Amino acid sequence: MASPMEQFEVHPIIPIEVGGLDISFTNASLWMVIVVAVTALFLTMGASSRRLVPTRMQSIAELSYVFIADMIRSAAGTEGLKFFPFIFTLFMFVLFANLIGLLPPIGFHPFTVTSHIAVTFSLAFFVFLMVIFVGLWRHGLGFFSLFAPKVPFVMLIILIPIEVVSFLSRPISLSVRLFANMLAGHTMLAVFGTFVVALASAGGALSFLSIAPLLAITAVSALEFLIAFLQAYVFAILTCIYLNDALHLHEHH
Amino acid sequence: MAPDNSDDSKAQRLAELEQRLKEARGRGEVRHTESPPSSMGIAFRLVSELLAGVIVGGAIGWGLDAFFGTAPILLIVMFLVGVAAGFFNVIRAAREMNEKRPKG
Numbered sequence: 316m317a318s319p320m321e322q323f324e325v326h327p328i329i330p331i332e333v334g335g336l337d338i339s340f341t342n343a344s345l346w347m348v349i350v351v352a353v354t355a356l357f358l359t360m361g362a363s364s365r366r367l368v369p370t371r372m373q374s375i376a377e378l379s380y381v382f383i384a385d386m387i388r389s390a391a392g393t394e395g396l397k398f399f400p401f402i403f404t405l406f407m408f409v410l411f412a413n414l415i416g417l418l419p420p421i422g423f424h425p426f427t428v429t430s431h432i433a434v435t436f437s438l439a440f441f442v443f444l445m446v447i448f449v450g451l452w453r454h455g456l457g458f459f460s461l462f463a464p465k466v467p468f469v470m471l472i473i474l475i476p477i478e479v480v481s482f483l484s485r486p487i488s489l490s491v492r493l494f495a496n497m498l499a500g501h502t503m504l505a506v507f508g509t510f511v512v513a514l515a516s517a518g519g520a521l522s523f524l525s526i527a528p529l530l531a532i533t534a535v536s537a538l539e540f541l542i543a544f545l546q547a548y549v550f551a552i553l554t555c556i557y558l559n560d561a562l563h564l565h566e567h568h
Numbered sequence: 569m570a571p572d573n574s575d576d577s578k579a580q581r582l583a584e585l586e587q588r589l590k591e592a593r594g595r596g597e598v599r600h601t602e603s604p605p606s607s608m609g610i611a612f613r614l615v616s617e618l619l620a621g622v623i624v625g626g627a628i629g630w631g632l633d634a635f636f637g638t639a640p641i642l643l644i645v646m647f648l649v650g651v652a653a654g655f656f657n658v659i660r661a662a663r664e665m666n667e668k669r670p671k672g
Contacts, residue, residue, distance in 0.1 A: 473652075480625045480646070480653035488620030488657065492612055545609050556664070 319505035322424055323431070323498070343434070346415070346426040354411045379407070383551065390555035394562050401445065402558075405438060406551040413497065413543030417536070429546075430497035435490035442554045443486040450561035461564055489553055496546050500539045507532040610665065617657035625650015 327339035361376025369377060383403045387395045409429060416427025428434050450458035462478040463471055507528045514525035629646025633639040 476646075476649045477652045477656060480628065480650050481621060481656045483628070484617075484620035484624040484650075484653060484657060487624055488616040491620060492616040495616070496612060541606065542609075545606065549609065549613065 319502050319509065322426070322501060322505060325431075342426050343428055343431060347412075347428050347434075350408060350412045350415055350428060353415065354407045357411075358407070386548075386552055387555050390552055391559040391562060395555060395558055398445075398449075398558055402551055402554055405442070405554060406547055409438070409493065409550050410544065410547035413547060414540075416497065416501065417539055417543060427497050427501055429493055430501055432490055432494045435494040436486065438550070439486035439490035442489065442557065446485075446557045446561045449558065450564075453562060454564060458561070458564070461560060485553075485557060489550065493546050493550055496542055500535070500542055503535055504532060504539065507535060613661055613665075614658050617661050618654040621652075621654025621657050622647070622650045625653055 325341045325343050327337075327341050328345060329340040331337075331339050357372075358376050361372040361374075364370055364373055366373060380403070383406055384396065384399060387399060387402055391398075412427065412429045412434075416425055416430065418425040447458075450461065454460075462475050462482065464474060464478070466474060510528035511525050511532065514528065515522045626643065626647045628650075629643035632642045632646065636642065
């Protein structure tokens with residue numbers, strides 16, 4: 316029987332090697348291309364009709380746009396809207412990667428690119444770099460006052476290292492959360508799936524019992540849809556919160 | 569009756585709509601679309617914040633030890649700093665969650 320982790324394996328489709336580096340086009344790359352293509356198609360098709368009374372497609376596209384714009388405004392202020400394209404792209408990519416990963420196997424198994432820490436960490440690392448650059452560009456070296464809360468000097472000796480580690484831990488927590496959620500959810504689905512098959516093929520009263528894991532898998536699937544959306548939202552809103560730190564240092568919105 | 573499309577009446581109708589929306593919001597008919605995060609979401613958020621602090625702190629300590637050859641002093645120190653940073657993260661995240669929750 317297939318291992319529940321088999322769905323996460325990366326296989327090269329077109330092997331490419333440049334200077335000893337393996338940069339093959341893998342199934343992960345393929346599904347990333349698919350995610351980007353579907354997102355682009357969905358948004359351009361949604362926006363193309365430009366009707367005053369929107370169609371369903373247009374409505375969803377507009378809703379997602381307004382949703383993110385509102386989120387940025389409330390978390391990072393109006394200044395944060397400058398970074399709308401970045402955050403919107405991030406949100407849509409994560410959301411569609413999560414949702415496409417949940418498609419049932421139709422001859423081939425959809426690959427969840429966000430279940431790999433290499434992918435989520437790259438995204439989180441871009442956020443991290445952007446926050447540093449925005450902070451330095453806006454406040455110059457004053458950006459580093461982010462690490463020094465307003466407390467007596469003696470406390471700073473302890474607090475500055477803590478704040479620095481806390482700051483450095485952001486991309487880790489951002490990426491680990493998304494990847495762990497996806498990995499756990501899909502593993503759970505696969506394990507329950509093997510229970511259904513094993514019980515159903517056992518025969519007798521046992522095959523009757525296979526209804527229990529089947530019900531569980533249905534419930535977990537529904538939960539996974541919620542998590543797919545929630546994690547994309549969390550990723551985007553935390554990006555906004557970090558951005559707010561860089562834009563406004565110690566103020567709050 | 570054909571709708572009057574002069575700018576004045578448009579502005580007036582817009583103001584009326586605004587008023588009706590405000591009343592509906594007051595009655596709780598138009599709900600805020602943002603749903604509270606699920607308990608599992610909150611748990612995942614807090615756990616990952618704590619873990620990230622500890623992992624980063626430990627990793628920095630390990631790296632510095634390897635660099636200066638002072639094993640295991642810096643690993644221990646930075647691990648403790650990482651634990652503290654993890655708790656900082658958790659407290660900060662929890663505070664954010666409380667701020668977002670509607671009052672009352």
